[in-house]
Amino acid sequence: SLRRTGRGRHRTSPAEVQVCSGSRTRMRASATFATVLAAALASASAFAPTRWTSSNTVRRISPSMATLSPPPMGGSVKGGDDGGLMAAVSKVDATKVTTLLESGIEMDEATTNAAFWAVVKAVDRAEAQDQPLSADVPKMLHHIFDADLRHLLSREKQTTNVTCMKPALEGEEGAQERMNYIFDDSTHKDIKLAEGRRCEDGHCCDACSRNVFPTFATESESNFDTFPELASFTFNDLETVAAGTIIQFVRLVERVRRTIAHEYGLPLSTLLPLQAYSRKYVAGTTQQGGGGGEGDDVILHTDESTHAGYHYSSVLYLNTQGEDFEGGNFVFNDPVEEEEDADRETVQDRRAREAAEAVARFKAAEEGLEVEGEGADHEEFEDVNTMAEEMRRAGRKLTPFHPSRGAAVIFSSGWENMHEVDKITSGTRYAVPCFFTTCPVPEAAYDQMVQGKPKTDEDIADDWLHLLLAHIREEPIMAVGRVKELLMKWHYLCTPLSEHGGVQADPKALAAEAERAAEQAAAAAAAKKAAEAAV
Numbered sequence: 065s066l067r068r069t070g071r072g073r074h075r076t077s078p079a080e081v082q083v084c085s086g087s088r089t090r091m092r093a094s095a096t097f098a099t100v101l102a103a104a105l106a107s108a109s110a111f112a113p114t115r116w117t118s119s120n121t122v123r124r125i126s127p128s129m130a131t132l133s134p135p136p137m138g139g140s141v142k143g144g145d146d147g148g149l150m151a152a153v154s155k156v157d158a159t160k161v162t163t164l165l166e167s168g169i170e171m172d173e174a175t176t177n178a179a180f181w182a183v184v185k186a187v188d189r190a191e192a193q194d195q196p197l198s199a200d201v202p203k204m205l206h207h208i209f210d211a212d213l214r215h216l217l218s219r220e221k222q223t224t225n226v227t228c229m230k231p232a233l234e235g236e237e238g239a240q241e242r243m244n245y246i247f248d249d250s251t252h253k254d255i256k257l258a259e260g261r262r263c264e265d266g267h268c269c270d271a272c273s274r275n276v277f278p279t280f281a282t283e284s285e286s287n288f289d290t291f292p293e294l295a296s297f298t299f300n301d302l303e304t305v306a307a308g309t310i311i312q313f314v315r316l317v318e319r320v321r322r323t324i325a326h327e328y329g330l331p332l333s334t335l336l337p338l339q340a341y342s343r344k345y346v347a348g349t350t351q352q353g354g355g356g357g358e359g360d361d362v363i364l365h366t367d368e369s370t371h372a373g374y375h376y377s378s379v380l381y382l383n384t385q386g387e388d389f390e391g392g393n394f395v396f397n398d399p400v401e402e403e404e405d406a407d408r409e410t411v412q413d414r415r416a417r418e419a420a421e422a423v424a425r426f427k428a429a430e431e432g433l434e435v436e437g438e439g440a441d442h443e444e445f446e447d448v449n450t451m452a453e454e455m456r457r458a459g460r461k462l463t464p465f466h467p468s469r470g471a472a473v474i475f476s477s478g479w480e481n482m483h484e485v486d487k488i489t490s491g492t493r494y495a496v497p498c499f500f501t502t503c504p505v506p507e508a509a510y511d512q513m514v515q516g517k518p519k520t521d522e523d524i525a526d527d528w529l530h531l532l533l534a535h536i537r538e539e540p541i542m543a544v545g546r547v548k549e550l551l552m553k554w555h556y557l558c559t560p561l562s563e564h565g566g567v568q569a570d571p572k573a574l575a576a577e578a579e580r581a582a583e584q585a586a587a588a589a590a591a592k593k594a595a596e597a598a599v
Contacts, residue, residue, distance in 0.1 A: 146175065153179040156186045158203035171211040177284070179208050180315070184308040187533055191307070197529045199521035205528075206560050208315065213322045219279050223327075228272035229480040232258040252364050253397060253460060257479050264372040266502035269328035272476040274396060276465060277323075280472035281316060286382050294382060295494050297342040299547045303537055310532055313340075313496075318558045320378045320498050323474060328376070330502065333563065336554050338373050338501045342382070345392060345485070345493040362485035364397055367477035367499060374499040377481075378474040381467040382494035389491030393464035394473060397482045400461050467493065505552045513549060517564070518556050527557055 147169050152160035161179075165171070171179065183204050190197050233256055261268050288295055293309040302310060317340045325332040349358045367374040385392060464486070465473055475481045477499070510516040518524045531550040538546065550557075556564055 150175055150178060153204070154182050156182050156198070156200045156204050158200040158207070161204065161207055165207065170214070171207065173211075173215055173282075176208055176211040176215070179204055179211075180311070181308075183208070184311060187307040187311070190529075191533070191535065196522075197525040197533070199525045202524045202528050202557065203521060203560065205311070205315075206558070209318050209322065209558060212315065212319045213326065216277070216280065216319060216323060217326070219277065222276040222278075223273055224275075225271070225273045226476075226480045227259055228261045228270065228476065228478055229257045230260050230262040230478060232256040250364070252366070252369075253399070253482065255479065261476075261478055262368060262372075263375055263478075263502065264368075266373070266375050267330075267334055267504075268375050268476070268502055269330055271328065272478060272480045273327070274473065274475040274481055275323075275327060277472045277474070278468070279470055280319070280380060281470040283470060285312065285316070286380075286470045288382070295342055295344065297496075299341070299532075299550060300540075300543045302532065303535055305535075307533055307535075313342075314532065314558070316380060316496065317498055318554075320380070320472070320474065321500060321554075321558075324376045324378070324500060327474065328476070332559065333555050334502050334504070335376070335500050336503075336505070337551055338371070338499050340496065340498040342494065342496050345389075345488050345495070347389065347391070347488040347490045347492070360391075361487040364482060364484040366479045366482050369479070371499070373501040373503055374477045375502045376474070376500040377477045378472055378498045378500075380470075380472040380496040380498070382469060382496065383492075384468045385466050385493075389488055389493045391486050391489040392493045393466055393486040395465070395484050395486060396463040397484055398461045398463065400459050467495070509552055517553075518561070521561065524557060524561070527553055531557070 147164050147167070149161065149164045149169055149171065152164065153171075153175055156179075183201055186198065186201055190201075261270060261272065284290060286294070291306075291309045291312050293305045294313065297305070297309065297313050317337055321335055321337060322332060324330065325335050344358055345360060345362075346358050347360050349360050367377045379394060383389065465471075515523070515526070515530075518527055531546055531553065
């Protein structure tokens with residue numbers, strides 16, 4: 065009864081197409097989009113046990129396992145008269161909703177929440193009846209995504225603009241320097257840097273920043289009681305994950321993508337997720353395997369150094385420091401700024417002096433000697449860890465962020481935003497790291513898919529079903545192929561057909577589009593400033 069090849073079809077053929085190169089070591093020129101995504105996806109699938117079988121048939125999930133109930137809703141439609149918007153939303157009547165929105169009516173948060181749960185109900189009903197998804201489902205989701213960004217932009221945001229940085233050394237010498245941190249993470253902060261963005265094979269904004277959103281997601285949107293699988297979500301294993309959790313996870317990632325496009329003036333079509341998953345950090349554990357593995361801290365690193373295709377990064381927090389865990393700060397690690405007065409010691413001199421003093425105090429503490437200088441109390445240096453911590457902080461400015469449920473940090477992925485996670489001393493910390501690329505997907509990648517770019521609204525609904533919501537058992541290789549296709553088609557799934565025209569176009573066209581977007585943003589800012597001055 066399903067379109068094309070049914071709920072369980074596998075539609076990705078191996079695509080040997082070159083796109084962003086680089087994992088921890090820069091990939092050869094023969095790198096393919098498939099291998100790049102495989103490197104990115106490996107760590108996401110490493111932390112959760114999979115339940116693969118040799119069967120690729122649909123396994124029906126019991127209602128208690130596969131469906132979710134919406135939490136109580138609050139709020140009301142602004143103005144008291146929504147023109148029938150709430151009724152249309154409840155029926156997933158996308159045509160009616162589109163007409164009302166075009167007339168100037170807006171979806172407030174209560175209406176958006178109702179729309180989300182109406183979509184979840186429609187998806188569950190289609191699965192129970194073994195029917196394809198209605199084209200109204202993705203259309204309604206597109207409206208939800210639009211409303212989500214509008215709501216987010218009205219909430220608190222803390223932005224710090226920083227100078228974009230990249231490694232000063234290129235070639236083998238630069239690669240070796242960037243790789244040293246794998247063996248000694250303390251050396252990462254000493255990489256020689258120059259101003260500018262590397263953005264390998266991509267089209268990044270030339271401005272860099274770090275943004276903190278205290279309420280990126282509401283409590284109901286990040287609630288484990290409502291979305292129990294959110295704590296261990298990975299696109300590689302969706303067989304028993306409720307449709308509501310899958311859609312909610314996509315919704316949150318798409319909110320990040322749209323926020324990045326807005327903050328950095330990027331055309332939305334040029335920005336794709338390269339990796340997104342839930343990660344658990346457990347006190348007293350050591351990370352094993354890829355980046356998705358459990359551990360109680362994260363070493364100092366730069367995302368773009370870890371993977372050359374990471375151009376923009378985010379972390380969304382699913383629980384709260386001080387309530388669910390202790391420690392675990394997210395920390396931006398910057399060099400202390402050079403002193404303007406040439407007669408004063410340089411940062412490098414100060415680092416060397418502070419490190420030497422720390423070593424001297426530690427040795428003196430071991431030998432029971434008295435030493436002069438600030439902080440010479442021997443009891444403060446009882447073990448090697450204390451000395452190492454002091455040396456690590458020498459000449460550095462550490463800016464901690466204390467995680468809380470629903471908060472998010474979004475930042476450019478270059479060397480201007482080196483960061484780490486402090487050791488978790490108790491409890492379990494849950495977060496959703498996401499990494500986005502501006503590398504274009506070659507047209508050949510879509511040509512090699514069994515079902516290429518969607519041409520109709522029904523095609524978009526079909527992709528939602530077969531790439532996310534089919535609830536099938538998969539062999540690992542099939543799951544990897546599905547996730548690759550999902551990430552390459554992300555923009556097509558999350559936007560209406562009217563916004564598909566310029567997806568991943570020629571690099572020059574993308575640059576021109578980005579320049580136009582920047583000009584429009586500058587003009588809007590100037591107009592706003594002039595209006596404020598007039599007032």
